[in-house]
Amino acid sequence: MEQFEVHILGCGSALPTTRHNASSQIIRVANELFMIDCGEGTQLQIRKSHQHFSRINNVFISHLHGDHCFGLMGIISTFGLLGRKHPLHIHAHPMLQTILKPQLDYFCQGMHYEVVLHSIDPKKNSIIYEDNNVTVETLPLNHRIPCCGFLISEKPKKRHLRRDMAKYYRIPTYARQAIREGEDYTTPDGETIANERLTTPPDPSRSYAYCSDTTPAPAGLIERIKGVDLLYHEATFANSEMHRAKETFHSTAQQAAAVALEAEAKRLVIGHFSSRYDDESILLEEAQEIFPATILAKEGLTIKI
Amino acid sequence: MEQFEVHILGCGSALPTTRHNASSQIIRVANELFMIDCGEGTQLQIRKSHQHFSRINNVFISHLHGDHCFGLMGIISTFGLLGRKHPLHIHAHPMLQTILKPQLDYFCQGMHYEVVLHSIDPKKNSIIYEDNNVTVETLPLNHRIPCCGFLISEKPKKRHLRRDMAKYYRIPTYARQAIREGEDYTTPDGETIANERLTTPPDPSRSYAYCSDTTPAPAGLIERIKGVDLLYHEATFANSEMHRAKETFHSTAQQAAAVALEAEAKRLVIGHFSSRYDDESILLEEAQEIFPATILAKEGLTIKI
Numbered sequence: 001m002e003q004f005e006v007h008i009l010g011c012g013s014a015l016p017t018t019r020h021n022a023s024s025q026i027i028r029v030a031n032e033l034f035m036i037d038c039g040e041g042t043q044l045q046i047r048k049s050h051q052h053f054s055r056i057n058n059v060f061i062s063h064l065h066g067d068h069c070f071g072l073m074g075i076i077s078t079f080g081l082l083g084r085k086h087p088l089h090i091h092a093h094p095m096l097q098t099i100l101k102p103q104l105d106y107f108c109q110g111m112h113y114e115v116v117l118h119s120i121d122p123k124k125n126s127i128i129y130e131d132n133n134v135t136v137e138t139l140p141l142n143h144r145i146p147c148c149g150f151l152i153s154e155k156p157k158k159r160h161l162r163r164d165m166a167k168y169y170r171i172p173t174y175a176r177q178a179i180r181e182g183e184d185y186t187t188p189d190g191e192t193i194a195n196e197r198l199t200t201p202p203d204p205s206r207s208y209a210y211c212s213d214t215t216p217a218p219a220g221l222i223e224r225i226k227g228v229d230l231l232y233h234e235a236t237f238a239n240s241e242m243h244r245a246k247e248t249f250h251s252t253a254q255q256a257a258a259v260a261l262e263a264e265a266k267r268l269v270i271g272h273f274s275s276r277y278d279d280e281s282i283l284l285e286e287a288q289e290i291f292p293a294t295i296l297a298k299e300g301l302t303i304k305i
Numbered sequence: 306m307e308q309f310e311v312h313i314l315g316c317g318s319a320l321p322t323t324r325h326n327a328s329s330q331i332i333r334v335a336n337e338l339f340m341i342d343c344g345e346g347t348q349l350q351i352r353k354s355h356q357h358f359s360r361i362n363n364v365f366i367s368h369l370h371g372d373h374c375f376g377l378m379g380i381i382s383t384f385g386l387l388g389r390k391h392p393l394h395i396h397a398h399p400m401l402q403t404i405l406k407p408q409l410d411y412f413c414q415g416m417h418y419e420v421v422l423h424s425i426d427p428k429k430n431s432i433i434y435e436d437n438n439v440t441v442e443t444l445p446l447n448h449r450i451p452c453c454g455f456l457i458s459e460k461p462k463k464r465h466l467r468r469d470m471a472k473y474y475r476i477p478t479y480a481r482q483a484i485r486e487g488e489d490y491t492t493p494d495g496e497t498i499a500n501e502r503l504t505t506p507p508d509p510s511r512s513y514a515y516c517s518d519t520t521p522a523p524a525g526l527i528e529r530i531k532g533v534d535l536l537y538h539e540a541t542f543a544n545s546e547m548h549r550a551k552e553t554f555h556s557t558a559q560q561a562a563a564v565a566l567e568a569e570a571k572r573l574v575i576g577h578f579s580s581r582y583d584d585e586s587i588l589l590e591e592a593q594e595i596f597p598a599t600i601l602a603k604e605g606l607t608i609k610i
Contacts, residue, residue: 014382014383014386015383015386015387016348016349016352016379016383017352018349018352018353021349040345040346040348040349040376040378040379041345041346041349043321043345044321044323044326044345044346047321047322047323048323064411064412065412066378066379066382066412070378070379070382071345073345073371073375074321074345074371074375077319077371077375078319078320078321081319081320082320095411098407098411099407099408099411099412101407102403102404102406102407103404106369106400106403106404107369107370107371107404
């Protein structure tokens with residue numbers, strides 16, 4: 001199967017700590033790298049992770065709090081210094097245009113590539129990116145400012161052509177693509193061979209949902225991420241700080257787990273930890289009580305989907 | 306003597322590496338912390354250094370290249386989150402106003418302190434800050450964009466009142482300050498005691514010069530930093546990259562050393578290392594050939610003056 005993995009660059013929250021970086025992750029699907037969020041220091045985290053900077057073509061920003069976007073100018077400048085030629089697409093709330101424009105005008109003079117800002121409406125569930133392999137959809141969330149998560153879904157894949165049948169019927173190369181897409185095959189003699197005899201079912205299409213920052217289960221979210229293979233959900237606080245979670249429009253680890261359970265997610269990774277925790281085991285324990293297939297995010301962690 | 310020390314937070318150059326952070330340092334004079342430059346990730350470096358965030362009241366930005374200022378918004382936001390009440394003064398090229406204003410307007414709503422931007426003219430040598438203990442002056446440098454260094458100088462200090470004489474003449478407390486400032490003392494009997502008999506000379510006034518980024522020895526620099534106790538000078542390249550230094554308006558380590566020698570600096574610390582060096586010993590060796598009292602900057606290094 002094609003690669004589909006999540007690489008955590010940062011999973012802290014607003015206040016910097018020596019343990020966690022601000023929010024950012026890289027999703028590798030096939031050979032494309034998508035970035036979700038870009039807190040301060042993200043470019044250094046990429047450098048540490050040995051990911052290829054140049055393969056990042058799309059950056060999705062969940063919301064315009066500093067710990068999710070203050071690393072953008074650093075990345076943009078560094079791409080310029082590295083001689084990037086192809087455009088970088090940034091998908092974010094339209095306000096980013098106002099914030100970034102004066103910086104782009106000043107710092108990016110003479111850069112040989114274009115930064116293309118795409119406005120997204122975080123209140124709507126829409127497909128904001130699509131290529132041959134995947135779609136990326138917004139997932140409206142509920143935070144203090146407009147905020148959305150992202151659902152990255154593989155498109156339906158092609159069926160597998162059975163080698164034995166391809167050989168038996170001497171199916172020419174040019175005809176194989178159509179068969180993999182579900183068509184029957186007609187031999188030079190005029191005989192029609194049903195697709196089911198020639199192929200086996202395609203690999204399953206996998207999906208990944210990123211939900212940070214939000215109160216738990218805003219309207220419609222559960223249905224939209226139903227059956228997701230991997231859910232990243234913020235878990236800023238432990239149960240004991242429930243009141244604080246409510247006040248600040250965040251979730252507790254247990255609430256994140258409840259979302260995973262209700263959405264029938266296969267696995268859950270929690271992140272966006274408050275700086276008050278020197279050790280997140282309390283968050284993990286509380287989440288696992290509800291949803292055992294939970295792990296803690298950590299800088300440098302790669303999760304295969 | 307009062308504290309006067311330089312704490313290196315970052316001494317890399319434009320491209321991020323896993324070895325060096327972007328430029329930033331904290332200068333502690335008496336109990337005041339001054340920040341010079343603020344590249345991306347600076348707030349995390351402060352956190353690691355266990356310096357007190359809240360004591361930083363003045364930030365001096367040498368020039369508006371990203372590796373010297375992309376950390377500003379992170380610091381400003383974090384100060385807000387930490388409940389700062391007292392103003393933060395940022396001294397920089399006037400263009401910073403244009404770049405920062407939209408970000409301050411958006412990200413700093415509801416913050417309980419003021420960010421005060423002070424415009425400096427990097428082409429002029431002027432005193433841009435002054436308090437009871439120190440002055441901060443701009444040092445015009447020569448880089449691709451307007452750029453200045455900074456000279457932090459202790460003001461002349463008070464003379465030391467000799468304990469034995471104070472006791473002998475029973476000098477009352479209220480009269481001591483004036484004597485420390487150089488006045489003679491008149492006893493209740495009308496006898497005048499010369500200041501030289503009552504006091505010993507004051508501690509020397511120390512100074513620190515920060516010169517990054519620049520071609521070596523721009524007009525007037527040497528005279529302005531003459532006899533400085535500690536000189537931080539950029540040393541982006543080794544001798545073998547002299548042409549590159551020239552092209553990019555930077556200095557080699559040996560050129561930095563020649564500046565220190567000519568300026569009769571007491572000590573030199575070199576920094577702003579190009580990302581091409583995995584090991585800066587070549588830079589150190591080349592500098593020490595000219596100016597033996599050279600050390601390499603390093604994240605976490607504290608140099609007492």
